[in-house]
Amino acid sequence: MPEPKGPRSIVCIKQVPKAQELQVDPVTNTLKRVGVPSEINPPDRNALEMALQIKDKHGGEVFVVTMGPPVFTAALEEALAMGCDRAFLLTDRLLGGSDTVPTAYALSEVILKIGGYDLVFCGEETTDASTGHVGPGIAGHLDCAQITYCSEAELLGDRVRARRAVEDGFETWECPLPCVITVNFLSSQPRPESLTGKIRVKRGGLITTWSCADVGIDPNKVGIRNSPTIVAKVDTVVLPDRKAKIFRGDPKEAVANLLDAMVADGVIAP
Amino acid sequence: MTLPRDKSLYKGVWVFLEARQGTLRDVSLQLLGEARRLADLRGTDVSGVLPGHAVEPLAREAIEYGADRVYLVEDPRLASYRSRPYTKVMASLIERHRPEIVLFGATKNGRDLGGRLHAVLETGLAADCVKFEIDKDGNLDMIRPSFGGKSLAHILCKQHRPQMASARPNVFPKPPRKPGRTGEILPEAVPFTEKDFDTTIATFEERRTGQEAKIEEARIVVSGGYGLRDPKNFKMLEELAAELGGAVGASRKAVDAGWVPKAYQVGQTGKTVRPKLYIAVGISGAVQHLAGMQESEKIVAVNLDHKASIFEIADYGIVGDLFQIVPEMVRQIRERKAHRAVSVATR
Numbered sequence: 001m002p003e004p005k006g007p008r009s010i011v012c013i014k015q016v017p018k019a020q021e022l023q024v025d026p027v028t029n030t031l032k033r034v035g036v037p038s039e040i041n042p043p044d045r046n047a048l049e050m051a052l053q054i055k056d057k058h059g060g061e062v063f064v065v066t067m068g069p070p071v072f073t074a075a076l077e078e079a080l081a082m083g084c085d086r087a088f089l090l091t092d093r094l095l096g097g098s099d100t101v102p103t104a105y106a107l108s109e110v111i112l113k114i115g116g117y118d119l120v121f122c123g124e125e126t127t128d129a130s131t132g133h134v135g136p137g138i139a140g141h142l143d144c145a146q147i148t149y150c151s152e153a154e155l156l157g158d159r160v161r162a163r164r165a166v167e168d169g170f171e172t173w174e175c176p177l178p179c180v181i182t183v184n185f186l187s188s189q190p191r192p193e194s195l196t197g198k199i200r201v202k203r204g205g206l207i208t209t210w211s212c213a214d215v216g217i218d219p220n221k222v223g224i225r226n227s228p229t230i231v232a233k234v235d236t237v238v239l240p241d242r243k244a245k246i247f248r249g250d251p252k253e254a255v256a257n258l259l260d261a262m263v264a265d266g267v268i269a270p
Numbered sequence: 271m272t273l274p275r276d277k278s279l280y281k282g283v284w285v286f287l288e289a290r291q292g293t294l295r296d297v298s299l300q301l302l303g304e305a306r307r308l309a310d311l312r313g314t315d316v317s318g319v320l321p322g323h324a325v326e327p328l329a330r331e332a333i334e335y336g337a338d339r340v341y342l343v344e345d346p347r348l349a350s351y352r353s354r355p356y357t358k359v360m361a362s363l364i365e366r367h368r369p370e371i372v373l374f375g376a377t378k379n380g381r382d383l384g385g386r387l388h389a390v391l392e393t394g395l396a397a398d399c400v401k402f403e404i405d406k407d408g409n410l411d412m413i414r415p416s417f418g419g420k421s422l423a424h425i426l427c428k429q430h431r432p433q434m435a436s437a438r439p440n441v442f443p444k445p446p447r448k449p450g451r452t453g454e455i456l457p458e459a460v461p462f463t464e465k466d467f468d469t470t471i472a473t474f475e476e477r478r479t480g481q482e483a484k485i486e487e488a489r490i491v492v493s494g495g496y497g498l499r500d501p502k503n504f505k506m507l508e509e510l511a512a513e514l515g516g517a518v519g520a521s522r523k524a525v526d527a528g529w530v531p532k533a534y535q536v537g538q539t540g541k542t543v544r545p546k547l548y549i550a551v552g553i554s555g556a557v558q559h560l561a562g563m564q565e566s567e568k569i570v571a572v573n574l575d576h577k578a579s580i581f582e583i584a585d586y587g588i589v590g591d592l593f594q595i596v597p598e599m600v601r602q603i604r605e606r607k608a609h610r611a612v613s614v615a616t617r
């Protein structure tokens with residue numbers, strides 16, 4: 001097979017429950033997770049888009065990787081239909097309950113197993129774990145450069161330049177390849193799945209499934225037993241039951257009624 | 271890097287001191303106060319780690335805010351935060367001095383650093399904590415919101431040391447500064463290589479807020495979302511906020527559209543506010559937004575869509591077009607004020 005020209009990007013994506021649909025069960029006071037529809041972690045779509053734009057411009061290829069149960073195949077198929085070339089699913093019971101340390105380790109091993117990479121993309125954080133630690137953790141394991149919280153990236157030969165959003169403005173970082181880039185939610189309009197992409201997925205053969213043993217992942221470094229952190233307990237946050245007084249209709253009246261109600265409740269001065 | 275597993279070898283509470291443009295970040299000072307409390311509970315002391323260039327005065331400042339000792343790593347190449355050399359500073363010093371607890375501000379840089387460091391050290395790191403306790407076994411109980419603030423998770427790191435956590439800005443009060451308080455400043459050498467500095471920062475575009483009142487301190491916050499459609503429409507919210515003596519905030523979508531600076535952002539990846547009154551204008555009420563304002567005393571929502579989630583946590587709502595409602599609110603509040611002034615004057 002001829003060497004493909006252009007950079008190889010590897011995008012790490014996770015499938016998460018749709019945040020908006022998570023509800024606290026009023027009886028058990030725990031989060032209702034079963035039956036909640038899932039989606040690709042929203043910032044990971046922006047990560048896919050950034051990688052695909054680099055491919056549009058410079059050629060090369062985009063691989064997508066996920067670690068999780070076989071149902072995560074749905075996320076991989078969607079990424080393939082957006083335009084990724086190949087997908088890798090790391091799935092193994094040994095991985096259950098992994099926190100960010102084993103997750104970053106296992107994903108970095110998958111990346112090494114794939115063999116050769118110029119750019120690794122992650123989302124800024126997931127909506128279910130929301131740590132943002134996995135991307136920098138992968139960079140730590142790979143001992144390569146990292147640029148986090150990026151909204152734009154451009155390839156300049158064997159270097160990458162990315163615009164990074166920080167609290168007080170924007171920084172532009174530049175580093176040699178390979179590099180891990182984490183991508184901000186809302187930083188782009190991720191492309192939809194294409195029809196040809198969907199057909200390619202249907203034809204099959206694009207997804208490689210690996211176990212820990214296939215990759216050479218040390219079983220003593222993954223899973224709940226080898227995760228430094230545990231969730232000891234979860235308290236449900238009980239918020240005040242706010243009975244919204246809703247006003248509608250004529251704007252003038254609605255505003256007058258709102259202000260009267262707020263004055264009556266002592267929220268604002270008469 | 272493999273750290274020894276014997277937990278009894280680890281002592282002391284550390285704070286990563288984040289310097290930004292010649293000053294210490296507020297969150298670093300806030301954490302010195304919390305570190306002091308935790309150190310007292312553990313019968314130990316507080317150290318700061320300060321990498322930077324010409325930052326010794328900041329080390330003295332940290333001591334006045336409660337650090338017993340500051341490990342100072344000065345190098346012109348550390349003038350701005352960069353992932354690799356800062357990780358090496360932390361990893362080297364942790365290996366050398368073995369702290370029991372290391373705290374970071376949950377800023378972009380704090381999370382960038384912590385994320386890389388915890389993988390290198392293979393120890394636990396909890397993100398975005400809002401509270402810490404010491405459990406009965408002497409472990410740090412790291413408490414953080416999960417699922418967009420719908421629950422609070424207690425994270426423990428029982429077998430590994432150090433126990434590391436990042437904490438959100440402005441959840442811990444800044445401790446009082448004690449001018450003249452003394453402590454040790456210990457310069458440390460770190461074995462850098464060329465490769466550690468292979469990343470360069472080409473540009474920095476500062477975005478100042480221009481607004482006086484900080485939203486996290488304001489008693490009333492008027493926030494605008496994507497429904498505002500255009501940055502110039504924030505003028506309307508400024509007028510409303512001015513009438514009420516409040517400050518202007520925003521949803522992330524409005525911030526990411528470039529309409530207002532990041533400092534305005536309320537939510538999970540922005541600021542947490544608990545004002546007396548929060549007015550959400552043209553904001554749909556995504557969990558990540560609610561995470562930053564759901565503890566407000568009273569909430570008002572203005573939205574065209576009666577099904578918007580924001581109404582579920584509102585005390586008052588107007589279903590209607592913000593372009594009619596907001597100017598009308600400004601007008602009527604002015605009218606009421608004028609009326610009040612007249613009635614006072616004629617009494």
Ligand SMILES: Cc1cc2nc3c(=O)[nH]c(=O)nc-3n(C[C@H](O)[C@H](O)[C@H](O)COP(=O)(O)OP(=O)(O)OC[C@H]3O[C@@H](n4cnc5c(N)ncnc54)[C@H](O)[C@@H]3O)c2cc1C
Nearest residue numbers: 495496497521522523537538539540552553554559574592
């Ligand atoms: C990892 C992650 C972190 C995030 N962190 C944050 C965060 O910190 N803060 C945050 O806010 N979001 C955050 N988000 C984004 C969040 O999920 C939502 O996308 C965002 O809050 C939506 O902003 P919005 O309500 O302004 O926009 P939209 O959801 O687009 O809502 C606009 C609203 O305006 C209303 N509207 C439109 N026109 C009018 C009109 N003329 N009059 C009245 N109403 C009108 C619409 O009905 C709609 O409800 C995060 C997301 C992720 C994935």
Ligand SMILES: Nc1ncnc2c1ncn2[C@@H]1O[C@H](COP(=O)(O)O)[C@@H](O)[C@H]1O
Nearest residue numbers: 012013067122123125126131132133134
């Ligand atoms: N199980 C996983 N499989 C693949 N990528 C992941 C996984 N978990 C996290 N990531 C990546 O790491 C990013 C940050 O995740 P987190 O640190 O969990 O907030 C995500 O946006 C993904 O890009």
